[in-house]
Amino acid sequence: MGGGGWFYVPKVWSPAGGWWPTPVAWKRNTAVCALGICVTSALIFKVSAEKERRPIPPYKHIPSQRWCKHAKEDDPSLP
DSSP states (O other): OOOSSSSOOOOOOOOOOTSOOOOTTTTHHHHHHHHHHHHHHHHHHHHHHHHOSSOOOOOOOOOGGGTTTTTHHHHHHHH
């Protein structure tokens, strides 16, 4: 019995690195994923800022009015 010794498990893939927790190119993979998340977030932010409209002007300042494309049209009290 025992269960000691090293075992070899070929062709195992998982996002966490398979059976061993240190994948070969983990730094590069992490950088690629972070870049992908940043680019996707920037595109979503850009589309959201272009489409944001306020048919009723807010009674206090909202931070997103700084970058909203139609903020001055929707709220005439803005400088």
